[in-house]
Amino acid sequence: MTIKIRGTKVSVSMLFAATVTLLLIYDKSGGAKLGLCAAAFHEFGHLACLTICMEATSAGIAPREISFGLYGVRLTRGPDVSVSYLWEAAIAFAGPAANLLLMSALLAVGAFLGADRMLLPVRINAALAAFNLLPVKPLDGGQILYNLLCSRLNEPAARKITNIAAVCGLAAMTVFGAAALYFSGYNYTVLVVTVYLVVYVVLEER
Numbered sequence: 001m002t003i004k005i006r007g008t009k010v011s012v013s014m015l016f017a018a019t020v021t022l023l024l025i026y027d028k029s030g031g032a033k034l035g036l037c038a039a040a041f042h043e044f045g046h047l048a049c050l051t052i053c054m055e056a057t058s059a060g061i062a063p064r065e066i067s068f069g070l071y072g073v074r075l076t077r078g079p080d081v082s083v084s085y086l087w088e089a090a091i092a093f094a095g096p097a098a099n100l101l102l103m104s105a106l107l108a109v110g111a112f113l114g115a116d117r118m119l120l121p122v123r124i125n126a127a128l129a130a131f132n133l134l135p136v137k138p139l140d141g142g143q144i145l146y147n148l149l150c151s152r153l154n155e156p157a158a159r160k161i162t163n164i165a166a167v168c169g170l171a172a173m174t175v176f177g178a179a180a181l182y183f184s185g186y187n188y189t190v191l192v193v194t195v196y197l198v199v200y201v202v203l204e205e206r
Helices: 014-026 031-056 085-113 115-132 140-150 155-184 189-205
Strands: 002-005 008-012 065-069 072-076
Touching: 031 085, 031 115, 085 115, 085 140, 140 155, 155 189
Parallel strands: 008 065
Antiparallel strands: 002 008, 065 072
16 A cells, blocks of 8 residues: 655555554554554654754755565655765664653653553563664664764775674574573574564565
8 A cells, every 4th residue: 555645655565564453453462552652653763863864954855755564664765865874873773762762751650650560661662672773784773883884984894894793693693592492492582583684684685
């Protein structure tokens, strides 16, 4: 499904819609709803920083496309929109920063209403921020690392270092996930996330 909002194309894949629907139907703990809210706040952080960047650089151009797919939400700018590497790093960091900001607000509210009530949303926002800060391009952490390196080095060198960081990060996650599965006998979450990231990277590098 695709619609246009003020010149920006918004597309939602059927697989994304089906996945969200199934999560909402079969989720009994409320974690899926909280996760979707955290993800929405995360993307709002990216969009807010992008808007500030466009205003600060006098570009004033809305994103060309916002697409919702199985591998997350992607903001695509037009080919005529170019910003500095530091702005690119800031835009990438804005998503995890939004989750950390929301987590801090929830902790403050929890101090008055009771920490137990805020434990699940705090954990979800912390996990989402930590996951996206992994140095695996095209996750936010990989984008941050790549653009910060590009501000100091040439692009081939920055890409090489970023790829090495991604391989090291995925290898460490594989070892940790295998250990978690071995000692728990059932906890395969980290391994599933690692496979997800490997597929994500392979598809993005095509």
